[in-house]
Structures are given as C-alpha cells and as structure tokens.
Amino acid sequence: MFPYRDDNPTILTPFVTVALIAANLAVWVVFQGMGSDQRLAQTVCELGLIPGDLMHRLPIGFSFAVGSGATCVVGGGSSWYTIVTSMFLHGGWLHVLGNMWFLWLFGNNIEDVMGHARFLIFYLACGVAAAAAQIVIDPASAVPMVGASGAISGVMGAYVVLYPRVRVHTIMWLILIFRLTVPAWVMLGYWFLLQVLGAGVNTVGGVAVWAHIGGFVAGALLIMLFRNPALQERRERLLAARAWEARPI
Numbered sequence: 001m002f003p004y005r006d007d008n009p010t011i012l013t014p015f016v017t018v019a020l021i022a023a024n025l026a027v028w029v030v031f032q033g034m035g036s037d038q039r040l041a042q043t044v045c046e047l048g049l050i051p052g053d054l055m056h057r058l059p060i061g062f063s064f065a066v067g068s069g070a071t072c073v074v075g076g077g078s079s080w081y082t083i084v085t086s087m088f089l090h091g092g093w094l095h096v097l098g099n100m101w102f103l104w105l106f107g108n109n110i111e112d113v114m115g116h117a118r119f120l121i122f123y124l125a126c127g128v129a130a131a132a133a134q135i136v137i138d139p140a141s142a143v144p145m146v147g148a149s150g151a152i153s154g155v156m157g158a159y160v161v162l163y164p165r166v167r168v169h170t171i172m173w174l175i176l177i178f179r180l181t182v183p184a185w186v187m188l189g190y191w192f193l194l195q196v197l198g199a200g201v202n203t204v205g206g207v208a209v210w211a212h213i214g215g216f217v218a219g220a221l222l223i224m225l226f227r228n229p230a231l232q233e234r235r236e237r238l239l240a241a242r243a244w245e246a247r248p249i
Helices: 015-031 036-045 082-088 093-114 116-137 149-162 184-200 209-226 230-243
Strands: 002-007 060-066 070-074 167-173 177-183
Touching: 002 093, 015 082, 015 093, 015 116, 036 060, 036 070, 036 082, 082 116, 082 177, 093 116, 093 149, 093 230, 116 149, 116 209, 149 184, 167 184, 177 184, 184 209
Parallel strands: none
Antiparallel strands: 002 167, 060 070, 167 177
C-alpha cells in the first residue's frame, strides 16, 4: 500500500519540510556521490550510526563489508553526532526518494499545526528517539543505521493522531495494480503493523524496524506537546471557510 496523495490541504507554506527534503537530496548527491561505492562506504562508515561502536561494544579495528567490496573499520567509540548525521544519509536511490516522498506527503500537514521552528525540533527529536529505540534493542549491533525514515516515522505517528480520518489515496499491487482510498489510520496502521511484524529480528533486509517503531511512537506522543493550538485553530477556521465558499449553490 503506497500513498500518492491525501485530501488534506495546508495553510502555511511548508518551508522546513522543503528544506529537509533539499538537505537530504543534497547530501545524497554531493556527499554520497549518488551512491558511488567509495563515497557511499565512506559516508556510512564515518557518519552513519553504528550502535555497537557508539556504545563501545565493538573492539578497536573491527571491520565489516559495506557495499561492493568496500570495508569499514570501526571500534573505540564513534561520535554522538552520528545520531544526527545518520538521519541525512541513505543507502540507495529508492531509499532516499521513498523517504522524501513520505516526508513531503505527511510532513507539510504536521508543519501546518506546529509552525516552522517547532516542526524542525520535532523532526530531529523523533529521529533521536528512533535511533535510541534501535540502540536499546541491539546495543552491540555493527549494522550501520542510515536514513531519514526514523524521523519521518515520527511525522507519520503525529499525522495519525491529528488526522486519522483524512482520506489517503494509495496504490496496491498483488497480482494486479489498483488504486484504493482509505482513512489515514488504516494506511498508517497497516504500515505500523508491518514494522511490528518485522520486529522479530533486529533488522529485516537491512531495515531498522525498531527505529521505525520508536520514531512512530515518539511522534504520536510528542504531537500534543509540539502542536501550536493557535495555528491549529486558525487552520481549521480557514479550511472551514474554504469549504463554505466552495459549496454548491
């Protein structure tokens, strides 16, 4: 079930959402060389979050393969800032483009009720919570964590709390491809269920599912703290006025 649009207009221009998308794409193109083996391996080793290294669980000189023939040597403890830098790294084109699509689709409506500064802090806080969840589950892991999906999971958790009944248009494929429109709680609940079912192991195909779960729960819990009631009331009032003006006569 892949969402391609929602019936949820915005009031504010989502400057921070756009800036985060631009930052992630810039990092992918400029710093990660659009996935070239050497640049990808270097950024993942130096700026990705490796729980076992951060928690001093890996011996100095510990090595593992990254990408096609590249080797990452770690150990001795990585820096705390990898918790943040890892949020802006990705492992492939589908990884970065998929994450940015979900950020655009759901982030603009969350920024709409928080304002720009609050949304940025909320986004980063959800990313930190996602990383913490994965570290707690497997503190000795040598698998690098990269990607914005933990923070975006927080945005999705906030969305399902604020807009559970908003219609989300999705594409589904089994044998045939077809379109389906469902309430946000169905689409996001289905996504969350997949993460829970995949959490029987620490990573599934390299996906840090516990980071997704932790980020989603953090976003659902933090939304009431970070939302701006005045902005939310203004949004509801303006959208109601738009609906009134657009009514058939």
